[in-house]
Amino acid sequence: MSETRKCMVCGQIFKLRAQCPHQRYCSNRDCQRERKAQWQKLKVKSDPDYRENQRRAQTRWSELHPDYWRRYRDMHQAYKERNREQQRVRNSQSRQVAKMDVSVLDSRLCSGLYVLTHAVCGDVAKIGAWIVHLTVISDLPVESLKIAKR
Structure with missing residues (x-):
């Protein structure tokens, strides 16, 4: 009989895969996404080469998609208004400096x-x-x- 474990994200009980004896996450898409995010966060923190590569990739993507944020703001008005309100608050706080x-x-x-x-x-x-x-x-x-x- 295969061993079972509780998922670190959703808390559901799942059967361990024989190929992954240290498995801590179930196969649910959201749980796998969280697993990857945790791995990536740790990798960026501990590996300078990986961190630099990620920075370069992000810079390159930004150069290839220069109008991304303008289009995003145009399509998400609530985001745009919330941002403006937060900026007003920051501006009023920084006027004293x-x-x-x-x-x-x-x-x-x-x-x-x-x-x-x-x-x-x-x-x-x-x-x-x-x-x-x-x-x-x-x-x-x-x-x-x-x-x-x-």
């Missing part, structure tokens, strides 16, 4: 003479972001001030 190469002036900041002093701030992780203290020397237009030349 300084952006690279962006200078946003407060409308109350008038023309004048200021001293910039470097301020240490550990919260900003953007390359090239300068955090400074502005100290007003004069709020008169620079042209009206007499500044000694060095």
Whole structure:
């Protein structure tokens, strides 16, 4: 009599095939798909050659099908709307972080003479972001001030 085992995916009892004494999945299509996905996940994690080959294959496929995502979004409107809503949420959360190469002036900041002093701030992780203290020397237009030349 053949040995039986419980499937790791669906939990159904199945008969082991004699050729596969360590079989853990039944022959159901979904269970076999899950088995393959688990194998592939482990292989990508443990085998750098396999991982690189998968990356190249994915890049090649993307090059051969450049309009795939545009067509997918056109055919799946709910996906498109959900994506837009998620992007709005991400955008609103990221507005509090300084952006690279962006200078946003407060409308109350008038023309004048200021001293910039470097301020240490550990919260900003953007390359090239300068955090400074502005100290007003004069709020008169620079042209009206007499500044000694060095």
